[in-house]
Amino acid sequence: MDMKRSYYRDLRLFDTWPLGLWLVVCAALLALVPFFAGNYLMYVLGYIAINAMVALGLNVLVGYTGQISLGHAGFFAIGAYATVLLAKAGVPIPLALVAAAFIAAAFGFLLGLPALRLEGPYLAVITLGFGLTVENIFAKAEFFGGATGPSVPPFSLSLWPGFSREQNLYWLIMLCAGGTILAIRNLMRTRVGRAFVAIRDSDVAAACAGVDLTWYKTLAFAVSAAFTGVAGGLFAFHLGQVDPTTFNLMLSILFLAMVVIGGVGSILGPLLGAVTISLLNLKLKGLKLADFEQIPLAGKEIAGFISRHFMETGMANIQFIVYGGILVLIMVFEPLGLYGLWIRAKRYWRTWPL
Amino acid sequence: MDILGNLPQVLFSGLAAGSVYALVALAMVIIYRTTEVLNFAQGDMAMMSTYVGLGLLVAGGLPFFWAMLGALAFAAALGAFSEFAFLRRAKEPTVLGLIIITLGIEMIVFGFASWKWGGDPRDLPTPLSPADVVVIGGVIMSYLELATIAISATTISALFLFLNRSKAGLAMRATQQNRAVARLMGIRVRRVEMGAWALAAVIGGIAGLLVGPATTVEPYMMWDPMMKGFAAAVLGGMTSLAGAALGGAIIGIIENLFGFYVSTAFKSVVPFAAILLMLAIKPSGLLARHYVKKV
Numbered sequence: 275m276d277m278k279r280s281y282y283r284d285l286r287l288f289d290t291w292p293l294g295l296w297l298v299v300c301a302a303l304l305a306l307v308p309f310f311a312g313n314y315l316m317y318v319l320g321y322i323a324i325n326a327m328v329a330l331g332l333n334v335l336v337g338y339t340g341q342i343s344l345g346h347a348g349f350f351a352i353g354a355y356a357t358v359l360l361a362k363a364g365v366p367i368p369l370a371l372v373a374a375a376f377i378a379a380a381f382g383f384l385l386g387l388p389a390l391r392l393e394g395p396y397l398a399v400i401t402l403g404f405g406l407t408v409e410n411i412f413a414k415a416e417f418f419g420g421a422t423g424p425s426v427p428p429f430s431l432s433l434w435p436g437f438s439r440e441q442n443l444y445w446l447i448m449l450c451a452g453g454t455i456l457a458i459r460n461l462m463r464t465r466v467g468r469a470f471v472a473i474r475d476s477d478v479a480a481a482c483a484g485v486d487l488t489w490y491k492t493l494a495f496a497v498s499a500a501f502t503g504v505a506g507g508l509f510a511f512h513l514g515q516v517d518p519t520t521f522n523l524m525l526s527i528l529f530l531a532m533v534v535i536g537g538v539g540s541i542l543g544p545l546l547g548a549v550t551i552s553l554l555n556l557k558l559k560g561l562k563l564a565d566f567e568q569i570p571l572a573g574k575e576i577a578g579f580i581s582r583h584f585m586e587t588g589m590a591n592i593q594f595i596v597y598g599g600i601l602v603l604i605m606v607f608e609p610l611g612l613y614g615l616w617i618r619a620k621r622y623w624r625t626w627p628l
Numbered sequence: 629m630d631i632l633g634n635l636p637q638v639l640f641s642g643l644a645a646g647s648v649y650a651l652v653a654l655a656m657v658i659i660y661r662t663t664e665v666l667n668f669a670q671g672d673m674a675m676m677s678t679y680v681g682l683g684l685l686v687a688g689g690l691p692f693f694w695a696m697l698g699a700l701a702f703a704a705a706l707g708a709f710s711e712f713a714f715l716r717r718a719k720e721p722t723v724l725g726l727i728i729i730t731l732g733i734e735m736i737v738f739g740f741a742s743w744k745w746g747g748d749p750r751d752l753p754t755p756l757s758p759a760d761v762v763v764i765g766g767v768i769m770s771y772l773e774l775a776t777i778a779i780s781a782t783t784i785s786a787l788f789l790f791l792n793r794s795k796a797g798l799a800m801r802a803t804q805q806n807r808a809v810a811r812l813m814g815i816r817v818r819r820v821e822m823g824a825w826a827l828a829a830v831i832g833g834i835a836g837l838l839v840g841p842a843t844t845v846e847p848y849m850m851w852d853p854m855m856k857g858f859a860a861a862v863l864g865g866m867t868s869l870a871g872a873a874l875g876g877a878i879i880g881i882i883e884n885l886f887g888f889y890v891s892t893a894f895k896s897v898v899p900f901a902a903i904l905l906m907l908a909i910k911p912s913g914l915l916a917r918h919y920v921k922k923v
Binding site: 336340342344388391392395396399400402404406407410411414415524530531534583584585587588589591592594595597598599600601602605606607 | 660666718722725726728731732735736737739742744746747748847858862894896897899900903907908
């Protein structure tokens, strides 16, 4: 049903022209947000867009090339530190972001090298170790500002006359996120993208067909790391501080969760996943006991039970239970994630009333 | 500073730390060689069991031995339940998918434990205080370290006997080698897998109960030992029990040597470097046969 019957259809940027039109409308709406919305909405959208960039970048590796990474918080941290340190040294912010992309890509390339001989579990352990090591080095080395992290320089970029810091930052984030979507969509329509997919489906067959595994596997790591690095740089400005402890194992798993929950191997999937996880994160981080009293019927009893048996200070950790639960449920019931549900719904309506 | 004179002390502390890593690595290996899944929830399941032990000891008022036994029983139940409720239910399971399920379990357990008990570090009171020491040949050994080494060694030996000499151990190996044939031969494959998870959780739980008194009990307590346990398992070749035990000891000793002679701050980089080096030189690990992929 969703089969592509000619090579040229595969090469199109948008599958159908109405889809293209809708995407342009969405982009225009997002671009207009700073003119009528307050800072909080821009903060939320910016946060979602940053996460979406990471999810899309990680998806190149996990969804398209079929390699696992539990260390993307490491690339995220590298991007953040590189951007902040370069910007502090006087490099203009766009240049610092580009440099961060290349630095992260270089580390991705290095991490990709062992990936050549490793499969599934081994790769997971190596990337996990990478993430923990990067966090450790940033938190301990004096050069990087130690446990408190470096101070973030003022965001001095101006994209539109009269814009405030938040508005400028919002546009920059959206530009980068839009660029990421376009770049990855384009990448997947090229020889390189097809090589990635071939490696995912069968690396032996790909090698037989003339795909250079060494080059393409390391390239996948580098590309994925580059997008994550830029997102990390934007995140540093978005949050206004760099705290090395945020780049921990949980963040790496969260990035992976975005890709998996949304659905691996598509553009829409990671976007949906990033939106879901980001909104849940913002919602659940500030959870209070009073929120449980709002539950209909047994609100008071539930709140009472929770206050008797659980720690008030640990309430923010409910988010991890929710993410973990979603992850497990997705893998048990719909391994293709939200994107899989979308495909199923589409198929149901297209063939209706069959 | 007496460089060489301190060497036995450093080696001993390394061995004490390494024996815990060896336990974590063994737990990893038990699950990996039965079901080919890497269990990322291992560390946090152990952390939760330790909290349960602490609760039984302090709030429940049980004697130390029974509280620890209760914690291990809880660990076994948690491991078996995770396998039964989540991994067995996976739809079209792939290795990546199963790893993601264990990550999901890890998040659930971590979230639950840090919600229930909060982030404050707590002390796990033991009859063996780290302050009681015995000096043998100039090496200061605390009772706790000696007990850690002794308990690990006993557990590891018992495990060797169980997995290599008992029928259940044979069933586990058969399940890993060929699930379908094992099933045809009358092995209850699913029960074996559940048993492997329970056993691994108990081994991990022992590690948690040994880490608890040495440091403090807190939600993050097992992340570092888990990473090193992973490193040890990879070093030993993922499928070899002896390799995992040896790997744990090696990681502990190297780490302590590095910490003593080079830098304490970057001690945790060591296991990562060790696996990278190992995989670059001999990817199959120290004590495992080389794995050749058939096309």
